[in-house]
Structures are given as structure tokens and as C-alpha cells.
Amino acid sequence: MQEEFLKIPSNQSLLYVFGGLLLMVLIYLFTIMVLRKIGKDPNYLLPPETVKKISLPLFLILLSFLIRMGSLRELLGLEDFGAWFRKVSTLLFIVSFTWLLIRIIKLIKQLVIRNYDVHSPNNLKARKVYTQFTILERILIFLIIIMATGVALMSFEEIREIGISIFASAGVAGIIIGFSAQKMIGAILAGIQIAIAQPIKIDDVVVVEGEWGRIEQITLTYVVVAIWDKRRLVLPTTYFIEKPFQNWTKTTADILGTVFLYTDYKVPFEKLREELKRILESTDLWDGKVQNIQVTNATGSHVEVRALMSAKDSPTAWDLRVLVREKLITYLQENYPESLPHSRVFLKDERKKELDKN
Incomplete structure (x- = not known):
């Protein structure tokens, strides 16, 4: 067994590995070059930090393909660990691709909202766009992370079987969890409704619970109102769907x-x-x-x-x-x-x- 582990790899395997490395480096450099060129073009207006933010997850995606190559295992003398290499490659690809999608969503948000000044006197449209993209960004990131976690867990056969058996025998537990999560799901749906209907927007002037303040932050589950005396009033998103409140800047700031x-x-x-x-x-x-x-x-x-x-x-x-x-x-x-x-x-x-x- 020791002799097989120390066996010198064939020239063909070595060629495949170096060829794969070379191809990965070329793809990486070509992608970075294209992004930098687009970033300099004023018609595209990519932020200067775009390349830096997506370079690492892009590199990890290419690395996951390299790890999956059978020639690499043959070169290292680890043919018996092929299942482990494939598993690591799959998980690395899922994590890095999820990371890349999140970075792209954040960059798209920056590209859109940087054309709108929230601090200008007539900032109604800017506040609308900023509120929509902020909430939608969080919704998309939440969904992407949930889906990536599910795909990663389903890649393990043992966990998949355990999950099926749990779902088959946990009817009562599922009902209890459903009732427990009802408020959370309602808050998330209220957050989505706020993003679409926009009864409130970032920097709106509102009167809630007898307090005058501005909408400082809107998340999927709660809203932060900055009170005039520097206090913070935290309310669930469902409050702005179910209860009446005053919005002094719903249609215009004046x-x-x-x-x-x-x-x-x-x-x-x-x-x-x-x-x-x-x-x-x-x-x-x-x-x-x-x-x-x-x-x-x-x-x-x-x-x-x-x-x-x-x-x-x-x-x-x-x-x-x-x-x-x-x-x-x-x-x-x-x-x-x-x-x-x-x-x-x-x-x-x-x-x-x-x-x-x-």
C-alpha cells in the first residue's frame, strides 16, 4: 500500500493537472481583464472595487473545478479518496457561487442607488428606489442562502435519508413549528409588501405611537424609527400594515x-x-x-x-x-x-x- 501511495504519477496526469491550472489562470485573468475594461467605460459605470469584490469567489469557483479533476488525485496519489475530493469540490462550488451571487446583488444595488441622492431636499424618488432595493436585496440574499444550504445538505446522502425520515415521522412537530413560525413568516411577508406597496420609505417622516421621527432602517421583520430626541423606536413590519400611522412625506417632502x-x-x-x-x-x-x-x-x-x-x-x-x-x-x-x-x-x-x- 505504501509503495502504491509513493508511486510516481504518470506524465499524462501531470500534463492534465498543469493544463487545468493554466486554463483556470487564463480564465481568471481574462475575466478580471474584461471587468476592469468595463469598469473604465463610462457607459457601464461599474464601481472601482467591483473586481476586488468578485475576484475571490470567482477564483474559488475555478478552484472547485480543479479539485474535481481525477488527474489531480492521480498526481497526488490519492485515488482512493475520490469521493472526498468530489464532496469538497461540490461544497466549495456551492459556497463560492453563493458568495458570488450575493456580491453581484450588492453591486447591482450600488450601481442603481448611487444615481439617487437620499440627502437632497427633493428626495422622494431616491427614497423609493433605496427602500425597494434595500428590502429586495435582503429578500434575495435570504432566499439564496436558504437554497444554498438546502443544496449543500442534499449533497450528503446520509443527511438526505435522515431528513426524509424526520419529515415522515414529525407531523405533530411540524404543526407546532408552523404555529411558532407564523408570526415570523407574517413579518417577512409584511416586509415584502412594504417593499412593493411602500407605505413607508427610508427617511420618511412619520408619527407612530405618538412619537415624531424618521424611518431609519427597514428590514424583513422590523422597522427602526429615529425619534427627534435621538431615541430609536423599533416596530415589527406588520405594524405598518395593520395599524394606522401618519406619514408626512408619503407623496412629497414639502x-x-x-x-x-x-x-x-x-x-x-x-x-x-x-x-x-x-x-x-x-x-x-x-x-x-x-x-x-x-x-x-x-x-x-x-x-x-x-x-x-x-x-x-x-x-x-x-x-x-x-x-x-x-x-x-x-x-x-x-x-x-x-x-x-x-x-x-x-x-x-x-x-x-x-x-x-x-
């Missing part, structure tokens, strides 16, 4: 802001409108679209005045509302103090009334 003032009946409305116009025209927070003063209510003690204004997005609208509220109150204090709300008391002098009668 929004109307309101400021309510409670004044006396002596308030000069036209002067207040002129002052609102002057305030808005003096700040960059106003987008120049909407500005108005309206009397929305009147009670026995005060008049409710609503100042209406528009801004490019909700954070800007908040700052604009704060500014307008402060400026209008200051304007009334300095110019029309009698317009500030106050209570009136009327005193009647009964003695004077009797003297007047006499």
Missing part, C-alpha cells in the same frame, strides 16, 4: 406648518398679515409657496388666529413655525400690546346711579 395665536378682539388682522409676509420673506426657511393669516375661532375671551406657511420638509417647517411664533408675539408686544389676550371687568356704581335718578 409640508404646511401652522402657528396659532390667541389674541384680543382689538388685534389688527391686516397688520398681522403684513408682518407675517415680512417675516417669511426675510428667512430662507420659507419655500415661497404658501403664507396666510386666518381667524379660525372666536370665544368670549379671545380670538384664535392661525398663521399658515409652507416649507421644503418637516424639520424646516418646525424651525419656521418656531421663528414665526416668536416674531409675531414680539411684534404684538411692541406695537399692539392691547391686542394681547386679557380679561375685562366692568364695575357699576349703584350710588351714582341713584343720584342720577334724583
